[in-house]
Amino acid sequence: MEITNYLGLAVILFAIGATTVLLRRNAIVVFMGVELMLNATNLAFVTFARIHGDVTGQVLAFFVMVVAAAEVVVGLAIIITIFRSRRSASVDDVNLLHS
Amino acid sequence: MDTQTTMQTLSLAPWLVATPMIGALVLLVAGRRTDRWGHWLGVLASAATFVVGLVMLLDMLGTPADQRVGTHTVGTWIDSGPLHVDLGFQVDPLSMTFVMLVTFVGTLIHVYSVAYMDHDVDRRRFFGYLNLFVAAMLLLVLADSYLLLFVGWEGVGLASFLLIGFWDGKRENAVAGKKAFVMNRVGDMGLIVAMMLLLATFGSVRFADVLPAAGEGATAAGQATMTAIGLMLLLAACGKSAQLPLQAWLGDAMAGPTPVSALIHAATMVTAGVYLLVRSGPILEAAPDAQLVVAIVGALTLLFGAVVGTAKDDIKKALAASTMSQIGYMMLAAGLGPIGYAFAIFHLLTHGFFKAGLFLGAGSVMHAMDEDVNMRRFGGLARLLPVTAITMGLGWLAILGVPPFSGFWSKDKIIEAAFVGEGWRPWVFGLAALLGAGITAYYMSRLFFMTFAGRRRWRPDEGAGDDGAPVRHPHESPRLMTWPMIVLAAGSVFLGGFLALGDRFVTWLEPVTGHAEHHEPVLPVWLLMTLTLVLVVLGALLAFRQFAVAAVPVEPPPAPAVVRAARVDLYQDAVNESLVMRPGQYLTRALVYSDRTAVDGGWLGLAGGIGRLGARLRRMQNGYVRTYAATMLGGLGVVGLVVWVLAS
Numbered sequence: 001m002e003i004t005n006y007l008g009l010a011v012i013l014f015a016i017g018a019t020t021v022l023l024r025r026n027a028i029v030v031f032m033g034v035e036l037m038l039n040a041t042n043l044a045f046v047t048f049a050r051i052h053g054d055v056t057g058q059v060l061a062f063f064v065m066v067v068a069a070a071e072v073v074v075g076l077a078i079i080i081t082i083f084r085s086r087r088s089a090s091v092d093d094v095n096l097l098h099s
Numbered sequence: 100m101d102t103q104t105t106m107q108t109l110s111l112a113p114w115l116v117a118t119p120m121i122g123a124l125v126l127l128v129a130g131r132r133t134d135r136w137g138h139w140l141g142v143l144a145s146a147a148t149f150v151v152g153l154v155m156l157l158d159m160l161g162t163p164a165d166q167r168v169g170t171h172t173v174g175t176w177i178d179s180g181p182l183h184v185d186l187g188f189q190v191d192p193l194s195m196t197f198v199m200l201v202t203f204v205g206t207l208i209h210v211y212s213v214a215y216m217d218h219d220v221d222r223r224r225f226f227g228y229l230n231l232f233v234a235a236m237l238l239l240v241l242a243d244s245y246l247l248l249f250v251g252w253e254g255v256g257l258a259s260f261l262l263i264g265f266w267d268g269k270r271e272n273a274v275a276g277k278k279a280f281v282m283n284r285v286g287d288m289g290l291i292v293a294m295m296l297l298l299a300t301f302g303s304v305r306f307a308d309v310l311p312a313a314g315e316g317a318t319a320a321g322q323a324t325m326t327a328i329g330l331m332l333l334l335a336a337c338g339k340s341a342q343l344p345l346q347a348w349l350g351d352a353m354a355g356p357t358p359v360s361a362l363i364h365a366a367t368m369v370t371a372g373v374y375l376l377v378r379s380g381p382i383l384e385a386a387p388d389a390q391l392v393v394a395i396v397g398a399l400t401l402l403f404g405a406v407v408g409t410a411k412d413d414i415k416k417a418l419a420a421s422t423m424s425q426i427g428y429m430m431l432a433a434g435l436g437p438i439g440y441a442f443a444i445f446h447l448l449t450h451g452f453f454k455a456g457l458f459l460g461a462g463s464v465m466h467a468m469d470e471d472v473n474m475r476r477f478g479g480l481a482r483l484l485p486v487t488a489i490t491m492g493l494g495w496l497a498i499l500g501v502p503p504f505s506g507f508w509s510k511d512k513i514i515e516a517a518f519v520g521e522g523w524r525p526w527v528f529g530l531a532a533l534l535g536a537g538i539t540a541y542y543m544s545r546l547f548f549m550t551f552a553g554r555r556r557w558r559p560d561e562g563a564g565d566d567g568a569p570v571r572h573p574h575e576s577p578r579l580m581t582w583p584m585i586v587l588a589a590g591s592v593f594l595g596g597f598l599a600l601g602d603r604f605v606t607w608l609e610p611v612t613g614h615a616e617h618h619e620p621v622l623p624v625w626l627l628m629t630l631t632l633v634l635v636v637l638g639a640l641l642a643f644r645q646f647a648v649a650a651v652p653v654e655p656p657p658a659p660a661v662v663r664a665a666r667v668d669l670y671q672d673a674v675n676e677s678l679v680m681r682p683g684q685y686l687t688r689a690l691v692y693s694d695r696t697a698v699d700g701g702w703l704g705l706a707g708g709i710g711r712l713g714a715r716l717r718r719m720q721n722g723y724v725r726t727y728a729a730t731m732l733g734g735l736g737v738v739g740l741v742v743w744v745l746a747s
Contacts, residue, residue: 021728030724095722 006047013040025090027079031072038068108158109171111151112188112241115198118148120234126227134223138216141226142209145233149202156195167192167610170243170307177246181302187243189306193611196444197240197374200451204366205233207583211459212358214579215466225265225356232258236367240374245294245304248375252290252339255368256283262363263355275351282348286338293331300324306378314381325382329389332379333396336372340426342400347671349423353415357462360415365422365458366451373429373447377440380612384436394434394524398531401427403669405538409545410665412655413472414461417546418454421498424535425450431528432513439516440612441605446509449595453497453505456587460491463580464550467573468557474549475653476569481551483573486581488551490588495547497591499540499635505595510536515627518620525621536631540638545646552647568653
């Protein structure tokens with residue numbers, strides 16, 4: 001099995017994640033898209049680590065997981081807070097910084 | 100530091116300027132506190148100046164003729180590298196002549212003004228300005244350099260402006276003051292440019308340095324430079340002396356109180372241009388072209404003023420036109436070269452007396468007629484104002500040039516000098532001067548007869564039938580007004596003959612103007628004299644028939660185009676307006692427009708463009724998270740593309 005297929009999968013996953021982030025309004029779903037992109041990146045890291053026989057990529061994947069875990073905690077907390085105050089989880093409703 | 104002379108009283112010269120200046124400062128700075136006695140202080144300052152001048156004159160008369168030119172330096176005024184100007188006073192027969200004229204006539208007019216301005220709440224301020232004028236005028240004639248002369252030149256301009264607009268409660272008076280000031284500025288530019296040229300050419304503006312250098316020939320300077328200097332000096336003289344083409348302000352200047360018209364706009368200030376040209380004689384002689392232009396300007400103005408004078412119904416404006424014409428005579432004489440200088444100053448002196456007397460007489464008539472100036476509403480005043488009528492009558496005979504009155508001795512000499520020369524010049528200038536004498540006789544007689552002779556065109560009381568004529572109660576003026584008029588009338592009668600006998604005045608001025616060779620005119624002298632007298636008598640008789648024998652209509656009758664033109668000053672204001680004012684306004688408007696559109700427009704456009712760009716960019720910050728995410732993705736794509744292009 002070609003090792004580059006993993007990279008193709010990573011690109012597809014990333015594209016799906018990015019599309020989700022750009023097109024969906026629901027904050028939870030957008031969040032899922034972000035997670036998907038992070039994991040696609042992880043897959044790419046690991047694949048490259050395997051190709052080059054270098055563990056740096058694997059280590060970086062761990063870092064990404066840790067940061068992603070922390071990000072999930074903070075992000076979900078923000079989403080819930082916004083939902084509580086605005087009765088909506090749509091990202092388009094959160095545009096108070098505009099002008 | 101005194102030079103060249105054995106005169107004892109040279110160091111008094113600064114006091115001639117300082118005395119009236121102190122008077123002006125006290126009156127203007129101390130303000131209303133001096134209201135009660137301020138006018139007498141003004142008279143005193145002027146009289147004291149006259150006494151100082153008289154002492155110096157007597158001293159000068161006791162000095163040999165070759166010792167009479169001196170300078171008195173008080174100190175350094177400007178010391179800036181190559182430019183060194185002293186605060187120095189030029190004392191010589193020419194400046195002393197002016198000192199005597201200004202202080203003597205000035206003092207008489209001060210006395211006259213005490214009564215004339217009696218009912219004016221601002222009489223003290225008026226005397227402050229008069230003293231300021233005397234101080235500035237004396238500085239003008241006593242300065243030993245063009246730069247110091249310029250200070251006096253501007254000073255008299257300021258005093259003239261303040262006094263023309265003295266009754267500035269009325270808008271037209273203030274406008275007249277402004278008009279005089281602005282037109283004078285045009286002339287002042289000429290003097291400034293002339294000084295620059297003198298500095299560049301001779302490295303000095305002192306008379307003592309410049310005039311001998313110019314007299315030694317224009318070898319170093321070049322003919323063109325000398326002509327330019329001469330023409331610029333002429334421009335300055337035209338502005339101050341109301342000569343063509345800067346003559347339009349003088350008629351309007353009559354808006355000032357009548358003593359001002361007598362002192363400033365007839366006897367002294369307006370003659371400053373003649374003084375400047377006579378003083379600069381060597382420069383003009385080095386520039387024959389400029390000298391010719393001076394004579395042409397003089398000849399044109401003497402005819403211009405005379406023609407305007409024939410049609411004016413305002414007694415003061417008729418006299419103003421006459422002043423312009425008489426100064427034209429002086430300019431003509433100044434443009435004739437050394438043979439004319441002495442006669443120019445001589446006529447200036449006699450004119451100072453008889454014209455001041457005529458103006459004071461006009462003031463007295465106005466006083467009697469409730470400040471009316473329209474001669475068509477005068478008439479038959481001789482019996483009611485005997486002193487005024489007699490003094491004005493003597494002034495009238497003097498300006499006509501009837502022998503043996505003052506004007507005869509000076510004007511006849513100018514006509515004679517104008518006929519001297521070769522080619523076309525003596526004929527043109529001489530005939531212009533001759534013709535001017537005839538017209539002068541006509542318009543001055545018209546003025547005299549319309550005022551004092553003929554039928555009354557006013558009513559002495561209400562009862563005498565209502566024919567629309569205004570009610571007047573003419574009465575002779577108080578003694579304070581009549582005495583100055585009497586003294587000036589005496590001057591109009593005797594001064595000319597006294598100074599002309601044995602060529603006294605010409606000899607007196609010789610240390611300054613140089614000795615002029617006697618030249619024979621192209622026509623014999625007796626013929627010229629006879630022609631002049633015949634023309635004068637004809638002019639006077641014509642005026643007598645029209646304005647003393649025939650009834651004078653109270654409204655200006657319909658008249659041919661020439662008279663209509665003369666009534667509006669030969670369209671001088673229309674010409675100035677269309678040739679100078681309107682194009683000037685268009686020019687400034689065009690400049691303002693181009694400044695707004697090109698300069699301002701460019702920078703405002705740039706600023707506006709950046710502002711609009713900012714507004715456009717700001718719209719990208721719409722607050723939608725997904726837009727930001729898309730931007731980031733797009734940016735990532737761009738970065739990736741760049742990296743890929745660079746790597747491959």
